[in-house]
Amino acid sequence: MGYQRLFEAGISKESISSWRSAGKKALGVVCCHIPHEILHAADVLPVRLRATGCEDYSEAEVWMSSFSCSFAKSILQYFIDGVYDLDGLVTSDGCMQAVRVFDNWRAYSKKNGKEQVLLEVGAPRMSTATTKAYYREELKILADELEKLSGNEITDEKLLKSIELYNEERRLVKQVLELQKAENPVVTGTEVMKIMLAATNMPVEEYIALLKAFLEDVPNRKPVSDYRARLMIIGSALDNPKYVEAIENKGGLVVADTLCLGSMGFGEELNARTEDVLGSIADYYIDRIVCPRMIDNRDALHELIVSRAKEYRADGVIYQKMQNCECWGGENTYLEPALKEVGVPILYLEREEKLANIGQLEIRAEAFIEMVERED
Amino acid sequence: MAFVDEMYKVISGDMSTTDYIASSAEGKLAHVMDKDPDGRWVYDIQVAQWAQIRDAHKNGKKLVAFGGPMPVDIIYAFDCQPYYLDQLPLSTAPKVDMTAKFIDICETKTNQSMCSIDKVEMGVLLADQYGIKPDAFVYSTVPCDSSRIAYPIMEKIWNVPTFNIDLPFRRDERGVAYLVKQTKEFITFMEEFTGKKLDWNKLKECMEVANKSNELIGKIADLRSNTPCPLPGILLVTNACMSGQAADPEMVKFLEKEYETGQMMVELGMGACMNGEKYRMLFLQNMFWTQLKAYSYLEREYGAICIMDVLGHYHPDIYENLDDKEDCFKVMAVKMMNLPMIHGAAGPVDYYCDRIKYLMDNFNINASIFLGHIGCKHTWASTKILSDYIQENYGMPTLLLDVDCIDGRYKTAEEVQDSIVEYLENVVKL
Numbered sequence: 001m002g003y004q005r006l007f008e009a010g011i012s013k014e015s016i017s018s019w020r021s022a023g024k025k026a027l028g029v030v031c032c033h034i035p036h037e038i039l040h041a042a043d044v045l046p047v048r049l050r051a052t053g054c055e056d057y058s059e060a061e062v063w064m065s066s067f068s069c070s071f072a073k074s075i076l077q078y079f080i081d082g083v084y085d086l087d088g089l090v091t092s093d094g095c096m097q098a099v100r101v102f103d104n105w106r107a108y109s110k111k112n113g114k115e116q117v118l119l120e121v122g123a124p125r126m127s128t129a130t131t132k133a134y135y136r137e138e139l140k141i142l143a144d145e146l147e148k149l150s151g152n153e154i155t156d157e158k159l160l161k162s163i164e165l166y167n168e169e170r171r172l173v174k175q176v177l178e179l180q181k182a183e184n185p186v187v188t189g190t191e192v193m194k195i196m197l198a199a200t201n202m203p204v205e206e207y208i209a210l211l212k213a214f215l216e217d218v219p220n221r222k223p224v225s226d227y228r229a230r231l232m233i234i235g236s237a238l239d240n241p242k243y244v245e246a247i248e249n250k251g252g253l254v255v256a257d258t259l260c261l262g263s264m265g266f267g268e269e270l271n272a273r274t275e276d277v278l279g280s281i282a283d284y285y286i287d288r289i290v291c292p293r294m295i296d297n298r299d300a301l302h303e304l305i306v307s308r309a310k311e312y313r314a315d316g317v318i319y320q321k322m323q324n325c326e327c328w329g330g331e332n333t334y335l336e337p338a339l340k341e342v343g344v345p346i347l348y349l350e351r352e353e354k355l356a357n358i359g360q361l362e363i364r365a366e367a368f369i370e371m372v373e374r375e376d
Numbered sequence: 377m378a379f380v381d382e383m384y385k386v387i388s389g390d391m392s393t394t395d396y397i398a399s400s401a402e403g404k405l406a407h408v409m410d411k412d413p414d415g416r417w418v419y420d421i422q423v424a425q426w427a428q429i430r431d432a433h434k435n436g437k438k439l440v441a442f443g444g445p446m447p448v449d450i451i452y453a454f455d456c457q458p459y460y461l462d463q464l465p466l467s468t469a470p471k472v473d474m475t476a477k478f479i480d481i482c483e484t485k486t487n488q489s490m491c492s493i494d495k496v497e498m499g500v501l502l503a504d505q506y507g508i509k510p511d512a513f514v515y516s517t518v519p520c521d522s523s524r525i526a527y528p529i530m531e532k533i534w535n536v537p538t539f540n541i542d543l544p545f546r547r548d549e550r551g552v553a554y555l556v557k558q559t560k561e562f563i564t565f566m567e568e569f570t571g572k573k574l575d576w577n578k579l580k581e582c583m584e585v586a587n588k589s590n591e592l593i594g595k596i597a598d599l600r601s602n603t604p605c606p607l608p609g610i611l612l613v614t615n616a617c618m619s620g621q622a623a624d625p626e627m628v629k630f631l632e633k634e635y636e637t638g639q640m641m642v643e644l645g646m647g648a649c650m651n652g653e654k655y656r657m658l659f660l661q662n663m664f665w666t667q668l669k670a671y672s673y674l675e676r677e678y679g680a681i682c683i684m685d686v687l688g689h690y691h692p693d694i695y696e697n698l699d700d701k702e703d704c705f706k707v708m709a710v711k712m713m714n715l716p717m718i719h720g721a722a723g724p725v726d727y728y729c730d731r732i733k734y735l736m737d738n739f740n741i742n743a744s745i746f747l748g749h750i751g752c753k754h755t756w757a758s759t760k761i762l763s764d765y766i767q768e769n770y771g772m773p774t775l776l777l778d779v780d781c782i783d784g785r786y787k788t789a790e791e792v793q794d795s796i797v798e799y800l801e802n803v804v805k806l
């Protein structure tokens with residue numbers, strides 16, 4: 001089986017359209033606190049929204065102003081442009097600008113006479129027994145809405161099956177990530193990013209099949225040896241492989257990430273409790289570390305970043321932050337000294353969703369690579 | 377007695393912000409006592425509040441710093457002194473150079489786009505110029521992404537007992553129950569922190585005081601619906617913070633005086649614009665704390681008065697039955713959800729629109745201005761929804777104007793005044 005689709009980073013309507021043409025529903029998902037397992041159990045396709053390749057978000061800017069995050073604006077722009085052909089949207093209040101994708105999407109669709117299914121899940125921003133219980137109820141409400149929307153009942157059995165399927169996806173993605181640990185990996189960072197982005201807009205079954213095909217082909221792939229430094233990339237939502245490619249063109253090899261549209265969006269396996277399946281989903285999504293949106297996960301997030309940098313033998317960390325992204329605005333305070341302690345330098349870069357200044361990025365990346373490259 | 381501004385001592389690091397603000401308030405009060413003793417009530421409250429914070433330890437009280445919506449009446453009931461952190465940037469904002477120092481310090485550790493309210497709160501800590509160390513730091517998960525970045529860093533630096541409350545996204549019955557549960561957990565925290573059990577009678581006393589303040593806050597807000605508006609726009613500056621000190625008897629005194637003044641003006645048929653009122657402006661976002669003189673200028677020269685700032689508007693709930701514990705906790709929860717800045721900024725945009733509707737329907741507004749604090753990106757991200765809402769329902773265009781409410785370097789009072797005047801004269805045209 002060919003696995004080329006894993007490397008098509010663009011947003012293709014194809015799989016979503018064929019899904020919907022079978023009379024099934026597809027919902028856009030913003031951020032990482034909507035359990036795909038629940039949508040899957042209702043036979044609704046979760047399409048994690050991104051805006052790869054969005055070069056002009058001027059219309060969305062009219063809605064969201066020049067003071068907001070261009071990742072969020074670009075998602076709205078893709079909706080306006082009809083890049084996303086969905087039945088609607090389900091969001092959690094990830095960061096506060098991502099929330100506005102929901103508000104503006106709703107307002108825009110109403111204005112243009114194409115009202116959509118719009119569901120919102122309140123995801124707590126700290127992890128305690130109380131917050132998890134609240135979130136569990138939110139997920140129950142979501143499940144009820146999805147049942148109404150799809151006409152399919154969500155049973156514990158279905159949820160358990162979906163969990164197992166997504167766990168399989170997590171295991172396979174982990175195998176891909178493990179490949180990056182090698183001195184000469186058979187994948188570049190750009191390719192790994194494309195592989196992970198591919199998950200956003202296809203059914204999980206298809207994605208699993210493609211991942212398996214890819215992993216089977218690993219022995220035939222050529223190891224990468226012409227690089228000068230191993231890098232890890234962290235920070236705001238990054239959905240453009242060209243950004244990573246620009247860094248790799250200058251001699252860096254991106255071997256690890258902690259991106260929400262990268263490895264963090266998959267996470268570790270979900271251990272379901274059969275006596276309370278929904279509760280275990282709630283616990284998992286509240287405890288899973290994805291980004292700094294929670295107020296009580298900072299130390300754990302920093303530890304994870306530092307230990308991952310060590311585990312993947314990163315020579316340097318690239319911390320890219322979307323302009324106007326608050327969520328990723330303060331991690332440097334503690335991260336930089338923590339990474340320094342283990343001898344890993346950090347390069348802090350601001351960016352916008354559109355890759356307007358790739359030349360600048362290349363210059364900064366090259367200088368950093370020169371600074372951190374190992375002399376073997 | 378001449379008032380001597382000691383701002384440069386703060387800039388050089390020789391004076392703490394707490395000492396500076398407290399002593400400035402005392403200096404201004406002394407000055408006013410010489411010139412216009414009737415106007416002392418505006419300063420009395422500042423003197424009282426900052427002295428309470430500065431002298432908390434001297435007075436044998438534990439100081440509890442807090443950010444975002446917390447059940448503050450409970451902090452009072454444990455005989456602790458609350459310190460609402462937003463009071464700090466709002467107080468320093470008119471002092472541009474001093475505020476700039478702390479903003480710059482914070483930016484070296486975080487990022488430039490963060491809200492300058494938080495930048496000042498964190499910058500002062502990084503510069504070690506609070507002058508006091510809280511004994512506990514309690515904060516909630518809102519108002520925003522910016523506070524969620526700043527507060528955990530500050531928590532780490534202060535390294536004192538901490539408690540957090542998660543505000544629900546939607547403001548419904550479930551949300552109320554969620555907050556009630558967390559409020560009870562907060563009581564447990566306070567019991568452990570102070571080593572005392574909650575005394576319900578003491579809490580009742582605090583809730584009674586809070587009720588008095590909150591009734592007055594509501595009545596004062598309503599007074600502003602009168603045409604002409606009896607109270608100047610500048611008095612709105614305290615809106616954002618009042619809720620945090622509602623259980624302080626000093627707050628009641630201040631609000632009584634404000635209400636009395638406003639009521640007297642209404643009875644006399646007088647308005648705050650000395651040359652007549654023409655434009656009744658609704659500011660859709662925050663106050664312009666850094667350039668307060670702009671308010672008086674617009675009132676005096678153009679008869680343009682800020683009737684209300686939407687994020688500062690507060691019509692608090694009242695405890696109805698002080699012996700019904702569950703009911704009291706529910707009122708606390710509702711109050712947390714409805715606090716200034718929280719009600720409009722920290723949830724779905726519908727709540728923001730609802731508040732605008734209430735103000736547009738009841739306050740005889742004729743000019744709509746989004747005086748948008750640049751750090752408040754999520755409210756900026758709803759500007760078209762809000763301005764369309766006003767245009768469609770009230771046929772009124774909205775001026776979008778970017779300002780930094782705390783960092784006076786961003787725009788001068790004159791720049792902002794000019795933009796507002798141009799808008800009023802060329803678009804609103806009354």
Ligand code: SF4
Binds near residue numbers: 097
């Ligand atoms: S990049 Fe930052 S601001 Fe933008 S959606 Fe993600 S967390 Fe929010």
Ligand code: SF4
Binds near residue numbers: 492494523
């Ligand atoms: S003004 Fe906006 S960004 Fe600043 S603290 Fe308030 S809600 Fe947060």
